[in-house]
Amino acid sequence: MDSPDPDRPATHDLGGNPRFRCTPVEPDDDAPPSDFDKRVDAVRSVLREKGLFTVDEMRFNIEALHETEYFGLTYYEKWLRSVTAVMVRKGVITWEDIK
Amino acid sequence: MAGTPLPESVELLDKLVAALKRRGVLVEEDIARCQTQAERAQPETGARMVARAWLDPEFRALMLRDGTAAAEAFGVAMAGAPPLGVLEDTDRLHHLVVCTLCSCYPRAVIGYPPHWYKSAAYRARAVREPRAVLAEFGTVLPAGVQVRVVDSTADYRWMVLPTRPAGTEGWSEEQLAAIVTRDCLVGVTLPVAENARIAA
Amino acid sequence: MSHGVHDTAQARFAPGARVRVKPGRPERIAPMHLRTPHYVRGREGVVARALGRFPNPEDLAFGRPGEPRILYHVEFDQPPVWGEGEVGDTVLIEIFEHWLEEA
Known part of the structure; x- marks a missing residue:
């Protein structure tokens, strides 16, 4: 859905995005985080504590996801992708570790 | 979005954690401690x-x-x-x-x-x-x-x-x-x- | 490299100052990590207060040490931003000093 419109905001820059104008916010969409979710979150905390990445590296690598994944993956799946991307980029792990 | 992670995501998490452990970056106790703190x-x-x-x-x-x-x-x-x-x-x-x-x-x-x-x-x-x-x-x-x-x-x-x-x-x-x-x-x-x- | 919530001595803008957010979409040219939402770029607002001095996230995102910059709370009238909404309603946003100029 790449548009040539130069004013089109980045995918993650969602404020006011008319695409969601008619999507109700669902206050009842309130399931507690799953074990997967909590584990991803905890791994992120450990790595941040150890100074291996900053919140902005994490945010940037989520923003870099393709639109399909940005809107298709669950929240903590996106975190996992981002954490993994930063760890590979920094040489903490290699792509062979995760292939 | 609520929802179940893809099987490939579950697998990726396992591989990431295994690699981080193998390379001496973290141990299971680190993860448990951070999770406990988040849950608190x-x-x-x-x-x-x-x-x-x-x-x-x-x-x-x-x-x-x-x-x-x-x-x-x-x-x-x-x-x-x-x-x-x-x-x-x-x-x-x-x-x-x-x-x-x-x-x-x-x-x-x-x-x-x-x-x-x-x-x-x-x-x-x-x-x-x-x-x-x-x-x-x-x-x-x-x-x-x-x-x-x-x-x-x-x-x-x-x-x-x-x-x-x-x-x-x-x-x-x-x-x-x-x-x-x-x-x-x-x-x-x-x-x-x-x-x-x-x-x- | 001091930074933190109370470090506002070097703030260029005082509470009440009218400021304009720099316009543009530089992230269309190259990958960047910008914490200034698109919808207030080029818009005028009023400084509520300086919040502190924090490393520039535009550097941190790429693993570079971030130069500390003053972060402000800036308030914008809502209706002019969207062309809709209730008069008197506002949006309050954290914006770094290098995104602001005098209005």
Whole structure:
């Protein structure tokens, strides 16, 4: 859905995005985080504590996801992708570790 | 978005953790410790801070001046966490917190964010049509109340100090804390005295 | 490299100052990590207060040490931003000093 419109905001820059104008916010969409979710979150905390990445590296690598994944993956799946991307980029792990 | 992770995501997490362990970056105990700490953060903390602020003008002043110190006074470990800012509602002003760029949320004093807070719909709409979003939470503000949407974009995390509802005169700190829900702390709902009876 | 919530002595803008957010979409030209939402770029607002000095996230995102910059709370009237909404409603946003100029 790449548009040539130069004013089109980045995918993650969602404020006011008319695409969601008619999507109700669902206050009842309130399931507690799953074990997967909590584990991803905890791994992120450990790595941040150890100074291996900053919140902005994490945010940037989520923003870099393709639109399909940005809107298709669950929240903590996106975190996992981002954490993994930063760890590979920094040489903490290699792509062979995760292939 | 709520939902089940793809099998490939579950596999990726296992591989990532195994690689980090193999390379000596972390051990299982590190993960367990961080998870326990995250699970300990609950909306009751923010609720108790609000109740204290309603009863104790000095604490209220501290909370508005330095939310981080106020959280620490309630035993929250804030070292390494983003600074906490607290925004005070009045009879004329209502705050609504959103993060349009990602999903910044005052986790230290409320816990894991609910799914709707991270949803595209909430992030897109709260800044543009806050009153319509509030209505979807059943919140209708009295006439004459201005809405100030807080787009949480950078280094702080923001919590709302709602106004103390009528009908709570003489209540204890515990009674007051019981009507301050998670959703009140980001401004999508308002505390009401009747909730105490509903909850009982 | 001091930074933190109370470090606002070098703030260029005082509470009440009218400021304009720099316009543009530089992230269309190259990958960047910007914490200034698109919808207030080029718009005028009023400084509520300086919040502190924090390392520039535009550097941190790429693993570079971030030069500390003053972060402000800036308030914008909502209706002009969207062409809709209730008069008196506002949006309050954290914006770094290098995104602001005098209005």
